[in-house]
Amino acid sequence: MGVLSLITFLPLxxxxxLLVVPKDKPQLARLLAVIFAGASFIVSLWLWANFNTGTSxxxxxxxxxxxxxxxxxxxxxxxxxxxxxxxxxxxxxxxSVIASFNIENRVKEYFFFFLLLETxxxxxxxxxxxxLFYVFWELxxxxxxxxxxxxxxxxxxxxxxxxxxxxxxGSVFMLIALLAxxxxxxPHTFEYMEILKxxxxxxxxxxxxxxxxxxLGFSVKIPAFPFHTWLPLAHVEAPTAVSVILAGVLLKMGxxxxxxxxxxxxxxxxxxxxxxxxxIATINIVYGAFCSLAQTDIKRMxxxxxxxxxxxxxxxxxxxxxxxFSGAALQMISHGIITxxxxxxxxxxxxxxxxxxxxxxxxxxxxxxVYTGIMxxxxxASLGLPLLAGFVSEFLCFLGSFQVVHYRYITLISLxxxxxxAAFFLIMIKKxxxxxxxxxxxxxxxxxxxxxxxxxxxxxxxVLFGILPSLLLSPMNATLTHLVDLMKLTPP
Amino acid sequence: MTTGFRLLAPTLVLSAFAFLLFGLDTLKGxxxxxxxxxxxxxxxxxxxxxxxxISSAGQPTPILYGRGMLVSDSLSFILSWIxxxxxxxxVILSENDRTFxxxxxxxxxxxxxxxATGLILVVSANDFLMIFLSIELVGVPGFxxxxxxxxxxxxxxxxxxxxxxGAFSSAMLAYGISILYGITGSTSLxxxxxxxxxxxxxxxxxxxxxxxxxxxxxxxxxxxxxHMWVPDAFEGAPxxxxxxxxxxxxxxxxxxxxxxxxLTLQSAQLGVINVLAILVVLTMTVANLIGLQQTNVxxxxxxxxxxxxxxxxxxxxxxxxxxxxxxxxYGWIYLFMNLGAFTVVICLSNSLQSSDLSAYAGLSKRxxxxxxxxxxxxxxxxxxxxxxxxxxxxxxxxxxxxxxxxWLVLIASANSVIAVGYYFKILHAxxxxxxxxTEAVPITLPIRFVLxxxxxxxxxxxxxxQAGFAMVQxxxxxxxxxxxxxxxxx
Numbered sequence: 001m002g003v004l005s006l007i008t009f010l011p012l013x014x015x016x017x018l019l020v021v022p023k024d025k026p027q028l029a030r031l032l033a034v035i036f037a038g039a040s041f042i043v044s045l046w047l048w049a050n051f052n053t054g055t056s057x058x059x060x061x062x063x064x065x066x067x068x069x070x071x072x073x074x075x076x077x078x079x080x081x082x083x084x085x086x087x088x089x090x091x092x093x094x095x096s097v098i099a100s101f102n103i104e105n106r107v108k109e110y111f112f113f114f115l116l117l118e119t120x121x122x123x124x125x126x127x128x129x130x131x132l133f134y135v136f137w138e139l140x141x142x143x144x145x146x147x148x149x150x151x152x153x154x155x156x157x158x159x160x161x162x163x164x165x166x167x168x169x170g171s172v173f174m175l176i177a178l179l180a181x182x183x184x185x186x187p188h189t190f191e192y193m194e195i196l197k198x199x200x201x202x203x204x205x206x207x208x209x210x211x212x213x214x215x216l217g218f219s220v221k222i223p224a225f226p227f228h229t230w231l232p233l234a235h236v237e238a239p240t241a242v243s244v245i246l247a248g249v250l251l252k253m254g255x256x257x258x259x260x261x262x263x264x265x266x267x268x269x270x271x272x273x274x275x276x277x278x279x280i281a282t283i284n285i286v287y288g289a290f291c292s293l294a295q296t297d298i299k300r301m302x303x304x305x306x307x308x309x310x311x312x313x314x315x316x317x318x319x320x321x322x323x324x325f326s327g328a329a330l331q332m333i334s335h336g337i338i339t340x341x342x343x344x345x346x347x348x349x350x351x352x353x354x355x356x357x358x359x360x361x362x363x364x365x366x367x368x369x370v371y372t373g374i375m376x377x378x379x380x381a382s383l384g385l386p387l388l389a390g391f392v393s394e395f396l397c398f399l400g401s402f403q404v405v406h407y408r409y410i411t412l413i414s415l416x417x418x419x420x421x422a423a424f425f426l427i428m429i430k431k432x433x434x435x436x437x438x439x440x441x442x443x444x445x446x447x448x449x450x451x452x453x454x455x456x457x458x459x460x461x462x463v464l465f466g467i468l469p470s471l472l473l474s475p476m477n478a479t480l481t482h483l484v485d486l487m488k489l490t491p492p
Numbered sequence: 493m494t495t496g497f498r499l500l501a502p503t504l505v506l507s508a509f510a511f512l513l514f515g516l517d518t519l520k521g522x523x524x525x526x527x528x529x530x531x532x533x534x535x536x537x538x539x540x541x542x543x544x545x546i547s548s549a550g551q552p553t554p555i556l557y558g559r560g561m562l563v564s565d566s567l568s569f570i571l572s573w574i575x576x577x578x579x580x581x582x583v584i585l586s587e588n589d590r591t592f593x594x595x596x597x598x599x600x601x602x603x604x605x606x607x608a609t610g611l612i613l614v615v616s617a618n619d620f621l622m623i624f625l626s627i628e629l630v631g632v633p634g635f636x637x638x639x640x641x642x643x644x645x646x647x648x649x650x651x652x653x654x655x656x657x658g659a660f661s662s663a664m665l666a667y668g669i670s671i672l673y674g675i676t677g678s679t680s681l682x683x684x685x686x687x688x689x690x691x692x693x694x695x696x697x698x699x700x701x702x703x704x705x706x707x708x709x710x711x712x713x714x715x716x717x718x719h720m721w722v723p724d725a726f727e728g729a730p731x732x733x734x735x736x737x738x739x740x741x742x743x744x745x746x747x748x749x750x751x752x753x754x755l756t757l758q759s760a761q762l763g764v765i766n767v768l769a770i771l772v773v774l775t776m777t778v779a780n781l782i783g784l785q786q787t788n789v790x791x792x793x794x795x796x797x798x799x800x801x802x803x804x805x806x807x808x809x810x811x812x813x814x815x816x817x818x819x820x821x822y823g824w825i826y827l828f829m830n831l832g833a834f835t836v837v838i839c840l841s842n843s844l845q846s847s848d849l850s851a852y853a854g855l856s857k858r859x860x861x862x863x864x865x866x867x868x869x870x871x872x873x874x875x876x877x878x879x880x881x882x883x884x885x886x887x888x889x890x891x892x893x894x895x896x897x898x899w900l901v902l903i904a905s906a907n908s909v910i911a912v913g914y915y916f917k918i919l920h921a922x923x924x925x926x927x928x929x930t931e932a933v934p935i936t937l938p939i940r941f942v943l944x945x946x947x948x949x950x951x952x953x954x955x956x957x958q959a960g961f962a963m964v965q966x967x968x969x970x971x972x973x974x975x976x977x978x979x980x981x982x
Binding site: 066135139142146156157164165173180 | 890
């Protein structure tokens with residue numbers, strides 16, 4: 001068993017181990033969850049340390065003939081793009097598990113589903129056989145359904161099934177697109193590297209159909225307009241830690257799928273559809289930002305800001321150049337870190353005040369200095385203040401898209417998004433932390449150790465990647481350049 | 493001659509044991525526990541011997557026997573196994589079932605065995621007369637089994653409905669057969685195949701005949717719009733009987749349709765294939781949409797079983813080796829996942845006294861293991877990986893895609909999203925609702941056994957499906973019988 005399988009299946013082993021924990025020992029369940037999520041994180045750090053940044057090839061490849069009848073392989077491999085996403089996943093899962101220690105209801109089941117979800121997410125980023133990828137992709141659905149539906153807010157049940165049906169709707173069309181790829185290769189295969197040799201020379205019409213099928217699956221996850229409506233509901237209703245995973249990792253699965261599979265396997269269709277994609281990105285940016293501006297619930301506001309931020313990343317990849325790709329990849333990581341932190345922070349205040357209405361607060365700055373400081377930092381990072389992680393990634397996305405001549409106008413329109421983002425974050429900060437203190441919140445306490453342990457690492461990373469984005473960019477560089485080169489291939 | 497007897501042996505053994513059980517039922521102390529359990533073990537013994545005889549026949553090469561009335565080939569081999577296994581598991585499920593507490597059970601087991609005999613004959617039939625007779629042999633015990641709870645009004649009503657529909661559809665079948673006999677001068681499937689030019693020449697009349705055959709099969713397999721009897725019959729019948737009816741007769745009916753419309757007739761030339769495709773679409777879509785409205789778990793599973801027949805026939809429509817083997821694998825997997833789901837329902841209705849969705853509220857707290865298993869079976873029925881149901885669905889869809897039925901694949905995929913809507917209603921009740929009581933749900937030993945077998949297969953075939961694929965492909969590699977038989981002159 002290779003190191004990639006180890007990272008992927010450690011959480012699954014943990015989940016199975018949790019099943020035998022007695023019901024009346026929640027502390028043991030928590031401990032087991034941390035141990036297995038932590039182990040997976042540590043192995044992923046080891047992977048990063050031993051990763052060769054000089055090549056765009058897949059490394060640590062594992063291969064095993066899974067279903068010979070259909071020529072389906074179990075292939076796992078890591079390159080620069082999947083490396084950072086896997087580490088992001090293991091990190092956020094570990095922190096979310098720690099942040100979930102205050103869950104008192106059905107603790108064992110909660111961590112069971114959480115660890116199962118982690119296996120699915122890591123597998124999505126590492127699977128290099130499209131069938132395997134699909135299995136992992138679907139594996140994330142059921143745990144997420146229960147995590148939202150059992151431990152969520154007032155409208156949790158509706159949010160859970162809406163999330164499930166939207167994603168499933170997208171993924172069944174993805175499955176048909178995968179079948180189309182399978183039957184249009186000789187010999188029939190789901191293996192990514194094999195399809196890559198053949199599919200770029202498929203006819204334009206077929207490429208467009210396959211692209212559309214894959215896009216339906218991926219765009220629901222991103223979420224790209226008009227398939228984004230599940231997101232605000234799911235994010236708001238999900239418990240804090242689950243919102244972190246939803247925003248931090250699950251949304252990235254869609255963009256990852258586009259970058260890794262749709263673009264490289266179907267270069268002709270990609271070049272044809274890049275402009276419509278960029279327009280969808282612009283809608284995401286502007287529409288998402290305006291929706292955020294209209295919210296009074298802080299969690300809802302952050303949820304819509306995810307629509308907006310994923311728009312930047314989509315704009316970056318739609319520009320089909322290395323700078324745009326780097327921006328998008330960086331945006332995936334920084335959004336994961338920043339929005340993860342923001343959801344944790346909203347959870348902190350909601351646990352104490354049981355409301356998330358911006359107008360209910362006021363002047364919290366004097367009462368909760370630590371909380372205010374961290375929250376303000378995260379907001380600034382999210383609105384793209386220079387020297388924080390969000391700035392570099394958004395800047396690169398815009399730089400990439402501005403280089404494409406006919407994207408100039410939509411890039412200009414998209415820049416509006418930055419302004420609105422700044423507006424809604426600043427308004428929120430003003431209403432909640434500044435002004436006169438609302439004496440109703442006299443008894444609020446500042447963050448406790450558990451919460452700090454979960455949030456502070458993310459804040460350090462925000463600053464670190466803001467100052468030294470090369471830490472992230474250097475492992476990804478070779479891979480991203482290679483991905484862009486693949487799209488330039490034109491059939492003979 | 494000896495080969496013929498060897499091949500007939502499984503059915504002979506089954507019917508012998510069935511009559512032995514009927515004999516037991518005439519005893520005075522027939523309702524006593526001792527006699528009941530003697531009947532139980534006798535039934536299992538009969539099924540076991542029969543299964544051993546089927547497997548001793550080994551790798552099936554197509555052989556005609558019983559004066560050309562019956563055939564032993566890959567189709568009959570795998571479907572006989574499905575019939576025996578279903579009956580075996582249902583017999584085990586019926587032991588200790590609360591609904592049967594006061595009743596003598598020997599005749600019940602005998603009827604199940606007789607029905608299994610019929611099922612084996614259905615899937616081995618190579619002649620329309622044999623098809624007609626064996627369908628009746630499946631049906632008549634089925635009517636009685638459905639109405640077995642004499643004192644329960646709903647059970648009698650269900651049996652009556654089932655009987656009327658059965659009689660009606662048999663009449664249709666007889667009518668269709670008589671027209672086909674008029675055209676080709678024979679009831680044998682082989683002569684039907686050789687008579688293709690004749691059938692084509694008399695196209696309108698052939699289509700009328702085939703219309704009647706399709707309608708009749710439609711009732712047996714419960715395709716929309718011939719499905720109305722299913723939810724009522726399932727709800728009224730004793731739940732183990734509903735579990736039996738949901739698997740074996742339907743899969744056998746689909747196999748029969750496969751033999752007639754895919755292996756024997758060139759359906760594509762006759763245009764019948766399009767009719768079947770439309771029936772597939774109707775079956776899946778209507779059943780799933782009505783399923784969304786159900787609040788009774790058994791009715792819900794009834795609609796689910798209707799929709800699954802749509803998927804199964806998708807493989808028939810696809811045709812070719814891939815299509816046929818996908819039907820085999822789907823039938824095989826469907827047996828385990830559907831029977832598993834019914835087993836959970838049987839176990840629960842024994843202690844909840846109800847199969848209404850509201851009674852399932854909060855079950856995950858009262859019966860965590862049962863709920864988890866139900867979760868497994870339901871996501872398998874919904875076709876979500878990593879379960880066997882996904883593998884089955886994937887195989888059928890890929891066969892249909894490869895055969896060029898892309899619009900069918902699209903509709904089938906959209907349908908699997910709709911189906912999730914109602915499967916998850918059950919999960920919703922079990923996991924998201926507050927429990928109505930805290931009383932634990934006991935699981936009896938027979939039920940534990942069945943749950944163990946079904947969940948093991950459902951999970952294993954999802955994670956390591958190669959064995960299943962290899963099995964069905966090996967079966968299909970041997971040529972189907974109807975194409976290798978010698979011509980029979982009219």
